[in-house]
Amino acid sequence: MHPLTRVRTFALIPLLLLGACAMQPAPTTDSDATAAAQVSQARPTVLLVSFDGLRPDYLGRGDTPHLDALAQAGVRAWMRPSYPSLTFPNHYTLVTGLRPDRHGLIHNSMYDETLGQFRLSDREAVGNGAWYAEGEPLWVTAENAGLKTATLSWPGSEAAVRGVRPTRWFPYDDSRSIENRVDTVLGWLGEPDATRPAFATLYFEHTDSAGHGNGPESPQLRAALREVDAGLGRLVDGLRARGLFDRVNLVLVADHGMAEVAPGHAVAVEDMVSVEEARVVSYGQVVGIAPNAGFEAQVERKLIGAHDHYDCWRKGDMPARWHFGTHPRIPPIVCQMHLGWDAIPRAGLARREGMTRGSHGYDPAAPEMRAMFIAHGPSFRSGVTLEGFDNVDLYPMLARLLGVTPADNDGDPQTLLPALRDGVR
Ligand code: AMP
Ligand code: ZN
Ligand code: ZN
Numbered sequence: 001m002h003p004l005t006r007v008r009t010f011a012l013i014p015l016l017l018l019g020a021c022a023m024q025p026a027p028t029t030d031s032d033a034t035a036a037a038q039v040s041q042a043r044p045t046v047l048l049v050s051f052d053g054l055r056p057d058y059l060g061r062g063d064t065p066h067l068d069a070l071a072q073a074g075v076r077a078w079m080r081p082s083y084p085s086l087t088f089p090n091h092y093t094l095v096t097g098l099r100p101d102r103h104g105l106i107h108n109s110m111y112d113e114t115l116g117q118f119r120l121s122d123r124e125a126v127g128n129g130a131w132y133a134e135g136e137p138l139w140v141t142a143e144n145a146g147l148k149t150a151t152l153s154w155p156g157s158e159a160a161v162r163g164v165r166p167t168r169w170f171p172y173d174d175s176r177s178i179e180n181r182v183d184t185v186l187g188w189l190g191e192p193d194a195t196r197p198a199f200a201t202l203y204f205e206h207t208d209s210a211g212h213g214n215g216p217e218s219p220q221l222r223a224a225l226r227e228v229d230a231g232l233g234r235l236v237d238g239l240r241a242r243g244l245f246d247r248v249n250l251v252l253v254a255d256h257g258m259a260e261v262a263p264g265h266a267v268a269v270e271d272m273v274s275v276e277e278a279r280v281v282s283y284g285q286v287v288g289i290a291p292n293a294g295f296e297a298q299v300e301r302k303l304i305g306a307h308d309h310y311d312c313w314r315k316g317d318m319p320a321r322w323h324f325g326t327h328p329r330i331p332p333i334v335c336q337m338h339l340g341w342d343a344i345p346r347a348g349l350a351r352r353e354g355m356t357r358g359s360h361g362y363d364p365a366a367p368e369m370r371a372m373f374i375a376h377g378p379s380f381r382s383g384v385t386l387e388g389f390d391n392v393d394l395y396p397m398l399a400r401l402l403g404v405t406p407a408d409n410d411g412d413p414q415t416l417l418p419a420l421r422d423g424v425r
Contacts, residue, residue: 044378045189046249046401048201049235050094050154051228052087053208053360054254054372055216063225066233067374070250074376075419077386079394081256083322084286085360085369087208088120090255090391091155095201096135097395097409101324103135105156109282110329111290123171129159136407138398139199140164145404147198150188152181154201167197174205178231186238189248199402202235204228211258211358216368218356221258249377249401253394259339259368261357267309268346272335273299279331285361287335287343296332303333309341321365323410339366379424389415400424 056078059067082093082100088108089100100106110118118125125131137156139149143164150168151157157169168188170176185202210224232252239245269283277295281288287310291299303312312335318325325334337343339362344352362369371391379401396413399406401424406413417425 043198043403044247044249044401045197046199046251046398047185047189048094048154048199048251048253048398049232050091050201050203051207051252051254051372052203052205053211053256053258053358054225054228055257055368056254056370056372058207058216058221058225059372061222063222064229066229066236067252067372070232070236070252070376071374073382074250074374075380075384075386077373077419078388079253079371079373079391080388081360081364081369081371081391083324083364085256085362085364086284086286087255088155090371092132092135092137093391094253094255094394095137095139095154095156095398097392097399097406097411098135099323099392099410101327101330102410103132104327104329105131105135106324106327106329107282107286107288110288111281111331112329126155127158127171129161129163132156132159132161135161137161138395138402138404139166139201141399141404141407142199142402143167145402147402147404148195149199150185150197151201152184153203155203157201172203178204178206178227179234182231182234182238186235186242189239189244190242199398204231207254208258211360213357215260215356215358216258217260218358221358246378249379250375251394251398252372252374252376253391254371254373255391256360256364256371257367257369258358258360259362259366261340261342261359263352263354263356265309265340266342266344266349266352267337268349269343270346272307272310272343273303277302278333281331283343283345285337285342285359287337288331289333289335290331291333299333303335307335310335310337310343312336322363336363337361339363339368375419379421380419381421384419386416386418 081090086108088105092103092105096103108120115130118131140161142149149166151166152170153172158171188197188200206224206228210220214220269280278289278291278299281290315325315330315332315334342359392411393415395409396406396411397416
């Protein structure tokens with residue numbers, strides 16, 4: 001089958017409509033005008049932007065004029081993250097429509113019998129496609145359908161997944177300035193059809209970092225919000241200057257929210273289970289525990305059930321609404337910290353003394369874990385506010401916008417239909 005046959009025919013309708021309403025003056029010899037005319041003929045690029053840890057209730061407080069304007073002119077809602085409400089699991093859910101229990105990125109820190117240890121700081125693991133192979137990210141589906149994609153950056157996008165990478169991708173580099181990230185993406189979107197990506201991503205960690213460091217109500221968080229909002233302003237100005245603002249579908253999301261962790265609200269993991277009894281595979285808010293041989297029954301007796309600041313389950317007995325507990329990478333026992341509490345190695349407790357911080361990784365049903373959703377562009381209706389939805393539902397809509405057949409997923413394709421204009425639905 002030719003890859004292009006996977007592109008759905010209905011997706012050509014908005015393409016034709018756009019072509020019809022984007023009549024340009026007769027071409028001149030000016031190469032800019034020629035490039036602009038070429039751009040105008042094509043399907044709108046989908047630009048998916050992640051603002052890590054950006055809570056929907058951060059909007060409208062005076063720090064985010066550009067996010068507010070797009071939310072008002074387009075579609076706004078909020079998303080319930082998938083369990084666990086952490087960065088890698090949820091970024092991969094957003095681009096696969098699969099819950100972490102199915103796509104296999106079950107935590108930012110995990111262990112696999114064959115692949116060994118995965119940590120965000122381990123560049124080799126983060127870039128190893130074997131960790132991601134149970135899901136098919138949208139850029140892979142799009143590339144296989146003959147479309148061009150570009151990522152800057154997206155968790156998982158620096159690995160070849162099932163042998164395919166975005167046409168353009170960059171290793172994650174948190175020292176790359178907001179302006180540089182925006183200008184790079186603007187460069188892509190201004191290219192002629194032949195090279196311009198149909199799907200592009202952009203990522204900002206700033207609101208997550210500031211939220212962790214000082215909490216969601218801190219001045220540092222507000223400063224980070226203003227910085228990334230200014231970056232969005234630069235993006236919108238750049239699109240307008242190139243005549244592209246109304247020809248790009250902007251989808252602005254977060255992966256999860258952020259909750260305040262008050263001074264002293266931390267438990268030492270060594271007090272949950274001893275080094276002799278078990279290996280702690282992940283800590284923070286979702287504590288994964290693998291009992292050592294011979295200690296299984298003792299560890300279960302000690303942990304399973306309710307505790308002052310956390311609850312523990314055998315992996316197969318976790319609450320059904322979390323859709324979590326079958327993947328082989330999930331250790332036998334999982335403890336979930338209560339909202340606003342962390343579990344960290346005892347050595348870290350002193351360093352935190354007196355500090356207000358922020359964390360996520362709590363029950364996705366907590367309002368503090370909600371993630372922002374804003375959509376704006378030619379395929380979206382204007383001035384629409386939708387109910388909150390599960391973040392697995394984003395993927396089928398993105399696939400529809402690109403006109404590619406979505407891979408098998410956990411999302412409901414109906415959820416976001418009310419966000420779309422008639423010709424796109
Ligand atoms: P967390 O708050 O632990 O769930 O993870 C958020 C952190 O992930 C951010 O502070 C980023 O620095 C980091 N991060 C985001 N993308 C990547 C990536 N592609 N590779 C490694 N780390 C990343
Ligand atoms: Zn995050
Ligand atoms: Zn974070």
